[in-house]
Amino acid sequence: xxxxxxxxxxxxxxxxxxxxxxxxxxxxxxxxxxxxxxxxxxxxxxxxxxxxxxxxxxxxxxxxxxxxxxxxxxxxxxxxxxxxxxxxxxxxxxxxxxxxxxxxxxxxxxxxxxxxxxxxxxxxxxxxxxxxxxxxxxxxxxxxxxxxxxxxxxxxxxxxxxxxxxxxxxxxxxxxxxxxxxxxxxxxxxxxxxxxxxxxxxxxxxxxxxxxxxxxxxxxxxxxxxxxxxxxxxxxxxxxxxxxxxxxxxxxxxxxxxxxxxxxxxxxxxxxxxxxxxxxxxxxxxxxxxxxxxxxxxxxxxxxxxxxxxxxxxxxxxxxxxxxxxxxxxxxxxxxxxxxxxxxxxxxxxxxxxxxxxxxxxxxxxxxxxxxxxxxxxxxxxxxxxxxxxxxxxxxxxxxxxxxxxxxxxxxxxxxxxxxxxxxxxxxxxxxxxxxxxxxxxxxxxxxxx
Numbered sequence: 001x002x003x004x005x006x007x008x009x010x011x012x013x014x015x016x017x018x019x020x021x022x023x024x025x026x027x028x029x030x031x032x033x034x035x036x037x038x039x040x041x042x043x044x045x046x047x048x049x050x051x052x053x054x055x056x057x058x059x060x061x062x063x064x065x066x067x068x069x070x071x072x073x074x075x076x077x078x079x080x081x082x083x084x085x086x087x088x089x090x091x092x093x094x095x096x097x098x099x100x101x102x103x104x105x106x107x108x109x110x111x112x113x114x115x116x117x118x119x120x121x122x123x124x125x126x127x128x129x130x131x132x133x134x135x136x137x138x139x140x141x142x143x144x145x146x147x148x149x150x151x152x153x154x155x156x157x158x159x160x161x162x163x164x165x166x167x168x169x170x171x172x173x174x175x176x177x178x179x180x181x182x183x184x185x186x187x188x189x190x191x192x193x194x195x196x197x198x199x200x201x202x203x204x205x206x207x208x209x210x211x212x213x214x215x216x217x218x219x220x221x222x223x224x225x226x227x228x229x230x231x232x233x234x235x236x237x238x239x240x241x242x243x244x245x246x247x248x249x250x251x252x253x254x255x256x257x258x259x260x261x262x263x264x265x266x267x268x269x270x271x272x273x274x275x276x277x278x279x280x281x282x283x284x285x286x287x288x289x290x291x292x293x294x295x296x297x298x299x300x301x302x303x304x305x306x307x308x309x310x311x312x313x314x315x316x317x318x319x320x321x322x323x324x325x326x327x328x329x330x331x332x333x334x335x336x337x338x339x340x341x342x343x344x345x346x347x348x349x350x351x352x353x354x355x356x357x358x359x360x361x362x363x364x365x366x367x368x369x370x371x372x373x374x375x376x377x378x379x380x381x382x383x384x385x386x387x388x389x390x391x392x393x394x395x396x397x398x399x400x401x402x403x404x405x406x407x408x409x410x411x412x413x414x415x416x417x418x419x420x421x422x423x424x425x426x427x428x429x430x431x432x433x434x435x436x437x438x439x440x441x442x443x444x445x446x447x448x449x450x
Contacts, residue, residue, distance in 0.1 A: 006074030014286035031128020043110035098132035298354035376416035
């Protein structure tokens with residue numbers, strides 16, 4: 001347990017930390033010990049073999065053994081870090097685990113705080129595989145940036161303006177330049193002209209990338225704004241349920257769904273997660289999939305999830321192989337979703353509580369209607385009843401057929417499914433015609449139609 005020294009960290013159902021507003025994950029390290037070597041009597045806990053996540057606001061430590069529990073998860077706010085020590089290279093450090101040391105302020109009650117009366121030196125011991133130098137560089141960068149203070153976003157605009165001011169075009173024409181010196185001619189002049197062209201191209205590229213960075217930073221702000229609007233709509237719909245009509249409630253729910261799909265504030269990337277990329281991507285996907293699964297009735301096509309997840313990630317797109325690897329890792333984690341593959345090869349994501357029996361009962365009720373007993377049902381008919389896409393409805397009908405509930409008829413119009421009358425045949429008395437059951441309902445429906 002982290003005790004009362006470190007601020008606790010909330011954990012999602014898939015074992016990922018709940019981030020603060022505008023907080024972004026920057027670096028991951030596995031097999032990390034977090035301890036206070038200088039003063040063992042301090043209240044700072046000795047945390048062994050965990051996952052260390054560096055964000056723009058905090059250093060988060062999660063136990064790798066049972067990350068989903070979150071009972072021992074704690075964090076060190078970067079605002080409480082007063083000093084970061086440089087790594088001293090020595091012969092001893094070559095044969096020992098890499099270490100990063102920094103100083104943390106503590107309150108008189110022995111808690112990590114931004115302003116405290118005492119301080120302790122905390123050591124990060126990296127026993128797993130990870131780039132300790134890159135982690136230290138990123139820690140310095142985030143600590144100096146002080147993103148938790150919500151600084152204004154005018155710095156990027158100022159940098160772009162300064163770059164634009166320095167990129168003044170050179171004058172051309174004549175043998176004299178703008179400063180009065182004679183221009184170079186001949187081969188030297190050609191080389192000078194080529195050099196100026198490359199410098200101009202380089203400045204244009206820098207300006208373009210600055211514009212792109214500014215656009216991406218604004219995109220993050222739009223994601224935060226969309227999240228605030230969604231939470232406000234949720235609180236408003238709960239408090240004004242009786243005062244609104246069905247049409248207004250429907251438009252609010254549609255608006256909430258749209259805002260939810262705008263983006264993920266801190267998408268897991270290969271740059272930040274490194275070797276833990278697919279593991280963290282799998283946990284983030286498990287958290288993201290909850291709302292779409294609820295809307296789809298507990299099962300959704302893998303292709304649809306690929307589109308929804310990539311749209312939410314914005315510019316940090318993933319490949320189909322990355323999605324498959326992330327889904328395949330759910331078997332190792334305690335998450336409420338699984339990847340399922342039908343006999344036809346179609347792959348879907350469904351909740352563990354999803355029941356095929358409930359789907360089969362709905363299909364049986366549909367196929368027992370008088371019109372269905374005469375003409376059968378198609379995938380489109382089942383899609384309207386089950387509330388899923390026709391491709392998914394066809395998979396459900398084929399599954400019901402494999403269980404012996406349905407039988408199919410193939411015609412130029414496509415597949416038509418009927419109730420399986422052979423399931424009621426008694427092998428001991430195969431010629432007996434029953435006056436009740438499915439066969440009797442089928443006979444009655446066809447006679448009434450005639």
